Amino acid sequence: MLTEEQNRILTQVGPGTPGGQLLRRYWHPILITRELTPENPVKHLRILGEDLVIYLDKSNQVGLLADRCPHRGASLLYGRVEKRGLSCAYHGWLMDCAGKVLEAPAEQKDSIARNVKTTAYPVQEFMGFYWAYMGPAPAPAIPRYDIFMRKDGRHKIVAYPRLDCNWFVTAENGVDSTHLQLLHQEPPGAKFKPADSTRGYIDDIEASDYYKNDIGIMKRRTYHGGTVDEHPFIFPLMLRTRGSIWMRTPIDDEHTNHWVVEFRQGDPSPEIAVEYLAPFKHPPDAVHPQAVFEKFPKHGWPLSEDVVMWETQGRIADRTKENLGGADKGVVLLRRIMFEEIERVQRGEDPLGVIRDPDQVIDTNFDASLTMVYPTGHVAQTVPV
Ligand code: FES
Ligand SMILES: [Fe+2]
Structure with a gap:
């Protein structure tokens, strides 16, 4: 649980606000x-x-x-x-x-x-x-994450509908491993179902761990039987998943842009295709409870389910009324890092993940050899990126 003041620090993006000053370093x-x-x-x-x-x-x-x-x-x-x-x-x-x-x-x-x-x-x-x-000079470099620099295939941008909520819920979702086995337990068209829909596939997880690295937070899931999957949250706004990188840009305190850059190996081309997804809710400008959300649209799952959870937390989630548990330890770690990095900016230092060398290719530490099991018992279609 946070105080109102702490919640403001995490969520405000405008000029002169502590969070806004942090975001302006990227x-x-x-x-x-x-x-x-x-x-x-x-x-x-x-x-x-x-x-x-x-x-x-x-x-x-x-x-x-x-x-x-x-x-x-x-x-x-x-x-x-x-x-x-x-x-x-x-x-x-x-x-x-x-x-x-x-x-x-x-x-x-x-x-x-x-x-x-x-x-x-x-x-x-x-x-x-x-x-x-939008920060103080000198500007750093745009980080050349490894997936951006691949030349042995094609990149594609998927533009998601504008999110009518503050950006920080999307970041918290990126360090919230356990929701995968619960929220996303029913892929559209799946021929299998968990035995107990309240528990989803959570009982197949032995441990969810989070640790800070030099670009953000690594999430590690260990399944019973020893299978492990990992994917990195890139501080403060991006998420690296298998074959893609999710990027968010705050519009203001209550709206956020969401884009995904995908990479598929083979048939190389420098052309970057763009796909625009239709809104997941109707009417598209309404918010909960007036808006009716589609959890399973034709395109955009599983993010469409995440969007329902993000927007229904409110335009700015009220963290003074929450009840965090042990499974929220990634969220707790992220908030701690946010406060630490805001303090670093206030001391005039570069925050976590700021890159000064424009030629440096950033290893996102995505270990493609780890098998993603999704949902548990069903190995995901994998691409080696
Ligand atoms: S030139 Fe007069 S308002 Fe812009
Ligand atoms: Fe999700």
Whole structure:
């Protein structure tokens, strides 16, 4: 159980908040690159509680600026892209991707405007996404996780419907091993069922262990009979699973983006396919209890079941009323690491998992030789990644 103050620290993402300052030390995927085109060159994005616009100018430069024009606050979403940047539709103030005002056409002397600088964040393209860094300079590197760097197959992005909840429940879910045998006990179309649906397949698990490593938390499940499976949670937002990496980007305290990058070995191609999943709930903008969730949609299981659990915990889960047990030790460890890493940021240090070397390929410690048994007794289709 946490205090209200502790819960705020874990969940707030805005500028100046302790959690927001931690999250601003990492690069975040913010948009699938193919969504920004010369035909649609400006998009509004809300990231870490900040209203921004991303644009592609006529020199093919990509910029990420505060949505609010520094002149009198009109939205730059309706601006015009030019060769040198983005020009506000209202009075034409032209800004480059560093946020510098280059021109203020209505001014006799535009020296006033030239001393103004709007908020601008660096953007890089990687793995089919634009990524943004919204923290203090110098920016670190976007981590080259091993699965991103594979050349012997194909990557694909699966874009999930927006989550109408705070990001931290998704992180807690990533260090919550035991829900696999309970929540996900009935794969769609399965020809088997657990003998007792309350216990699911949990009695096949001998131990669930969690330990901190140099990128986050390793989860290790040991089954009766000695089979072991492991997969790593990459602090603070990602989850590495067999054949994929799950990525989350907080929109604001109550909404989160969720993307999965999959990799399949064979038939190499540098092209990255994109699949957009239909909403798992109806109406798509409603929240519990007005929304009706689909636990078993055509695409997106088992995450669709996780989404029900995340969103029904509330837009921001109230951790002052919970009753944690021994099986929540991964959640307890994650929260402890969050508080420790927030303190490191406050001391001016790099938090866990920040990478400074752009050429370093990060070993996610995913041991493909370990067999994932899912649900227990039924070996999952495996791919060696
Ligand atoms: S409000 Fe943007 S140029 Fe005036
Ligand atoms: Fe799950």
